[in-house]
Amino acid sequence: MTDTATTASMTMVEAINHTLHREMARDERVVVFGEDVGHNGGVFRATDGLQAAFGSRRVVDTPLAEGVIAGTAVGLAAAGLVPVPEIQFLGFSYQAFHQIAGQIARLRYRSQGRFEGPITLRAPFGGGVRTPELHSEAIEGQLANIPGLKIVMPASAADAKGLLATAIRDPDPVMFLEPLRGYRSIRDEVPLGDHLVPFGQAREVTPGDDVVVFAWSYMVEVARRAAEEVAGEGIGARVVDLRTLVPLDLDTIVQAVEQCGRAVVVQEAPETNGFAAEIIALINEHALWSLEAPVMRVSGYDAPYPVGRLEDRYIPDQGRVAAAIRTTVATR
Amino acid sequence: MTDTATTASMTMVEAINHTLHREMARDERVVVFGEDVGHNGGVFRATDGLQAAFGSRRVVDTPLAEGVIAGTAVGLAAAGLVPVPEIQFLGFSYQAFHQIAGQIARLRYRSQGRFEGPITLRAPFGGGVRTPELHSEAIEGQLANIPGLKIVMPASAADAKGLLATAIRDPDPVMFLEPLRGYRSIRDEVPLGDHLVPFGQAREVTPGDDVVVFAWSYMVEVARRAAEEVAGEGIGARVVDLRTLVPLDLDTIVQAVEQCGRAVVVQEAPETNGFAAEIIALINEHALWSLEAPVMRVSGYDAPYPVGRLEDRYIPDQGRVAAAIRTTVATR
Amino acid sequence: MAPGSTAPTSTHDLSDDQLRQLLREMIGARVFSTRAFNLQRQGRAGTNAPVDGNEAIIVGASHALDPTTDWVLPQYRELVGLQRFGDEVIDRYALYITGHPGGGHLPEPIRVWPPQISLAAQIPHAVGLAWGLQLQDTEGVVLVFFGDGASSEGDFYEAGNFAGVLAAPVIFLCVNNGWAISTPTHRQTSAASFADKAAAFGFPGIQVDGTDVLAVHEAVSAARHRALAGDGPTLIEAVTYRLAPHTTADDPTRYQPDHEVAEWRDRDPIESMRRLLTSRKLWNDDDEQEANDTADERMELAVQRAESAPTPADGFFDHVYATPTERMIRQRAAFRAHYGQEDGQ
Amino acid sequence: MAPGSTAPTSTHDLSDDQLRQLLREMIGARVFSTRAFNLQRQGRAGTNAPVDGNEAIIVGASHALDPTTDWVLPQYRELVGLQRFGDEVIDRYALYITGHPGGGHLPEPIRVWPPQISLAAQIPHAVGLAWGLQLQDTEGVVLVFFGDGASSEGDFYEAGNFAGVLAAPVIFLCVNNGWAISTPTHRQTSAASFADKAAAFGFPGIQVDGTDVLAVHEAVSAARHRALAGDGPTLIEAVTYRLAPHTTADDPTRYQPDHEVAEWRDRDPIESMRRLLTSRKLWNDDDEQEANDTADERMELAVQRAESAPTPADGFFDHVYATPTERMIRQRAAFRAHYGQEDGQ
Numbered sequence A, B: 001m002t003d004t005a006t007t008a009s010m011t012m013v014e015a016i017n018h019t020l021h022r023e024m025a026r027d028e029r030v031v032v033f034g035e036d037v038g039h040n041g042g043v044f045r046a047t048d049g050l051q052a053a054f055g056s057r058r059v060v061d062t063p064l065a066e067g068v069i070a071g072t073a074v075g076l077a078a079a080g081l082v083p084v085p086e087i088q089f090l091g092f093s094y095q096a097f098h099q100i101a102g103q104i105a106r107l108r109y110r111s112q113g114r115f116e117g118p119i120t121l122r123a124p125f126g127g128g129v130r131t132p133e134l135h136s137e138a139i140e141g142q143l144a145n146i147p148g149l150k151i152v153m154p155a156s157a158a159d160a161k162g163l164l165a166t167a168i169r170d171p172d173p174v175m176f177l178e179p180l181r182g183y184r185s186i187r188d189e190v191p192l193g194d195h196l197v198p199f200g201q202a203r204e205v206t207p208g209d210d211v212v213v214f215a216w217s218y219m220v221e222v223a224r225r226a227a228e229e230v231a232g233e234g235i236g237a238r239v240v241d242l243r244t245l246v247p248l249d250l251d252t253i254v255q256a257v258e259q260c261g262r263a264v265v266v267q268e269a270p271e272t273n274g275f276a277a278e279i280i281a282l283i284n285e286h287a288l289w290s291l292e293a294p295v296m297r298v299s300g301y302d303a304p305y306p307v308g309r310l311e312d313r314y315i316p317d318q319g320r321v322a323a324a325i326r327t328t329v330a331t332r
Numbered sequence C, D: 001m002a003p004g005s006t007a008p009t010s011t012h013d014l015s016d017d018q019l020r021q022l023l024r025e026m027i028g029a030r031v032f033s034t035r036a037f038n039l040q041r042q043g044r045a046g047t048n049a050p051v052d053g054n055e056a057i058i059v060g061a062s063h064a065l066d067p068t069t070d071w072v073l074p075q076y077r078e079l080v081g082l083q084r085f086g087d088e089v090i091d092r093y094a095l096y097i098t099g100h101p102g103g104g105h106l107p108e109p110i111r112v113w114p115p116q117i118s119l120a121a122q123i124p125h126a127v128g129l130a131w132g133l134q135l136q137d138t139e140g141v142v143l144v145f146f147g148d149g150a151s152s153e154g155d156f157y158e159a160g161n162f163a164g165v166l167a168a169p170v171i172f173l174c175v176n177n178g179w180a181i182s183t184p185t186h187r188q189t190s191a192a193s194f195a196d197k198a199a200a201f202g203f204p205g206i207q208v209d210g211t212d213v214l215a216v217h218e219a220v221s222a223a224r225h226r227a228l229a230g231d232g233p234t235l236i237e238a239v240t241y242r243l244a245p246h247t248t249a250d251d252p253t254r255y256q257p258d259h260e261v262a263e264w265r266d267r268d269p270i271e272s273m274r275r276l277l278t279s280r281k282l283w284n285d286d287d288e289q290e291a292n293d294t295a296d297e298r299m300e301l302a303v304q305r306a307e308s309a310p311t312p313a314d315g316f317f318d319h320v321y322a323t324p325t326e327r328m329i330r331q332r333a334a335f336r337a338h339y340g341q342e343d344g345q
């Protein structure tokens, strides 16, 4: 990987690591901390080499306590630093919800602008890799109901770089959620130079005019495969990667629904009040008359995220998404 | 108030207190605990007199720590007791989210049925009464995305009794959310004898066929007044109190939309991914072709719950709901 | 700590002027607080929490700090006693209790954070801030106030433990006023003292008489020197008694025993200090009158300012993000369309 | 506690048979655990956490308890050492590591809870359960295992503090194995010891050699008597060293210093006990062989059972509520319509 090359092929976790290195080099206010992020370079190597490169003052192994990891980010931000804490698995952000929802999200608001919260809280999540309980839970829908946070969920290595750089430079708190299943299985070309992907701009992954499939994070890959599957049947499924849930690219959503008339939303989260509900509510509000069929949801089920033997059929898979596409297209 | 009377007029907080007394007398396994619930009878007197009646072993003042209030409920339940913990204000349930979402909600699931979680976690919430930060937040939408919980939100004193009794007798964990603003301002006739309101059965509050307004908790009262307002203009607005969000009375929702063709959903929570989104998603899935207008949401805004001078215009009020009803009815 | 001695006794090197200033600010704190309480009774302010009993702790601590380098993170009773950190603190407090969003904004260069309602949540912030100073090699310490009740929250322990590991320049000041609303300390913990909890973190914990402004001043000064020397945090438990209702919404006669209140009234921190200064001929009735009048007038002004401060009715859309989202812009436009542009109060 | 003495030394009143049983179960724990590790390597099990180094703590504690009245709440390394609580424990562990939902179900009358992944979350449960026993005047104590790392979570402190107030019959057993994944204890806390943290709760905290099964047995026995006498909780810190990777997913050579590992290998708890019993002529090579073979066969059987246990593919709909919601019934029907009724594995 040389600086003269325009792009390099990277896995998602490599792209994240690469970006953390760059952002720490670019801005000495950036501090990375969390459980096992320092000496060990993170349990998935996302922070590998950072401590060697930037020292143990800027890359810090914390005690095992998510509440104070999130809580100290508030104080560090007020001190003028740019905190990039890691929660080892998103499910353990529940231990820090009072600091995330009650404090990080409203530091600017509580202080009426005196303090900013340029905090990027990274956390992996998502199923399919046989992790123990509370490692897989997709709780983005819960976070999206908390005003003051931004919710960023990349689906490609290039986006992981571009969105993470944007997040770290953003003056407001960002929940940066990384798909465990994609850490090593997602690989694409990543620009080696400065690369920023703005928040609130969805990405068309595959073209198509018969139906639009909205997805984010690893579900984009599942949707893409389903689109490929139905392409053979003559169905043009446009897959749209939302990239960021807050802020949300409403224009692209509405336009796609207007053009396709049919839509499917895919999420790993349990069905009830996952973020797919919000997408459907927005479509109802802004594009109801374009709908030629009910928008379909393909979701996890309304049951706790299951143990290993059961998880593959809990998470939306290619077959379920393809079936939803077919049903939607067949509805008239 | 005598036992021979069929009903008595009570405020909502009186009905809750009355029900706690009855349930503790009925079942000696019921234990009530939380901050200031014992000697002081609760900061809103919801637990008044319980310690005098049932002793300080069954009505317990805990240290100030929501996590362990929720967490000990799990152990008490496993010991065969029926825990009725109180979180003094729902906003502070964030301190206990890891125990609520990660443990209480899945005690039965984790143990595959060995342990039950007959826990009723009571917490007041909701705005309009000039409380400090984190006392007012309506986070039911976040809770609804957590499988394993039931979400109960009474809007009348009679329902507060009937639903609380059902909750305490239910073998599964219930988040029982009480509207602060309604504690003393909501007053109605409460049956004095055994009174159980089943979960998952919505209640028609006002009849009407032009538009249905879905609401829960204190917003039912706001919707009712708005319906009264527009009744003068010849608009028949049917107000439906959902009572419980999980389980949800889908049949009544679908039927009402089929009959009215137009719908409004009212919630105190921030708009983005509040529970109103789920109602709209369900209408989309089950009653799309009946819609003569987009379903309208009347919500709190996508900003942290504000300070006293600003709160009255943050929460949906009669005027906003009435305006939404008019807009919906006028759409064609 | 049972009620006992009734006059501040600590040795110290404060000048006579400084001693007088301590008392003035203690009196000021109570005057501000009492007016705030009464404003609520008149319907002009929201729920607020009186300071009575805490004056020596707040003022003693504040005078041990350097307002140009050190930070204070309050719980919710302290703002009235932090005059030393900036005259404007009280204006902000008046905005705060009258429900104005600006009440959360303590302007630069005042190194005081807004009141914290979510109990103990400010403690990790203090540790983060102290850690931030450390990382930037900035001189200064952070002092964080929290109650005996707040000490039961995980946030206190997690923050104390991490601060110990970091050897961060932070002072944990536990205000033990005997009660967390109606919960007495013996239901809050079985630890021999709140100071003892420092053993869990590996730094010193000390107990001081929180009715004795000089004792508090001395303890905080020592902790500050420790922190500045790089020796890490100190936990100070300052023992006093809540001499007023928990807040405007509370009725303490339901749970505070009369005799206990009476005993502690005899140890009123303001009385004690007044007695000491009077005996040393440093305080007389004129001083007393002046201290009261000055505070009264200052609070009057603060309340006037607060009550006449414009409040845009849609102000809750401000300061959520640096730049509002499109969705918020749409919501704000809808708000204005519905309620009208000029709406405010 | 630096590595030092190399043989169990505590006084005790255990019979020769009991001593031999302790060693048998310690060996069993390691055999079970090693097989679990290898199963993962063969793709037949999910991530799991080896027991190496903890055997004396688990078995010593378990033998100090009465399995007919006392409860154990594990973290995630303990199930392999809790044979005494029921032969079926190991079957359930085999289900657990092979990703079967039944792995969470330790059947009656086994008084052991399923492994807990959310660190420290089981500690408040233990306090609640002990409180429940107390409220029902049921004889029994609750012992909860947790790591040095888990001790940093608010849950530990909140639960310890509340347990102190309740004087609940609970034993907090902190397994200090030197590491929380890659984080050494000196980055976890600056407290002089984990045992010292009991000062925050007002009950005794003691440190024992966690490689010495007899010392652990003695400490837990004493704590149990205290609890049964109504004198409340005890915190026991058992000091050992993690002699294996954190889990199947970890590479400890990245952070564990070789010399440290070597020193602690010399204090392997199984070795120490074997040495003691051999020197007392209570153990020979045949015993060793038999202990290993028995454990091997038992684990083989458990794995066979686990691998042949039917797994309904839609089993995640079970045991969410006593009665599934209508919505779940619809979802389950849709699931079956899509994947077919008979699907399973």
Ligand SMILES: Cc1ncc(C[n+]2csc(CCOP(=O)(O)OP(=O)(O)O)c2C)c(N)n1
Pocket (backbone or CB within 6 Å): B035, B064, B088, B089, B092, B095, C077, C117, C118, C119, C120, C146, C147, C148, C149, C150, C151, C175, C177, C179, C180, C181, C242, C246
């Ligand atoms: C996390 C949290 N839980 C509960 C409350 C409700 N509450 C407000 S003040 C209070 C008691 C606080 O006691 P203490 O910390 O001793 O402070 P004091 O009021 O005595 O100064 C409680 C329970 C809260 N504000 N925050």
Ligand SMILES: Cc1ncc(C[n+]2csc(CCOP(=O)(O)OP(=O)(O)O)c2C)c(N)n1
Pocket (backbone or CB within 6 Å): A035, A064, A088, A089, A092, A095, D077, D117, D118, D119, D120, D146, D147, D148, D149, D150, D151, D175, D177, D179, D180, D181, D242, D246
């Ligand atoms: C609340 C929570 N945070 C983080 C993790 C991830 N994690 C799993 S094990 C572990 C280290 C635990 O260390 P310790 O408590 O000492 O137990 P040990 O593994 O050494 O037995 C971590 C950080 C988790 N499971 N739960």
Ligand SMILES: [Mg+2]
Pocket (backbone or CB within 6 Å): C147, C148, C149, C175, C176, C177, C178, C179, C180, C181
């Ligand atoms: Mg107090």
Ligand SMILES: [Mg+2]
Pocket (backbone or CB within 6 Å): D147, D148, D149, D175, D176, D177, D178, D179, D180, D181
């Ligand atoms: Mg450990």
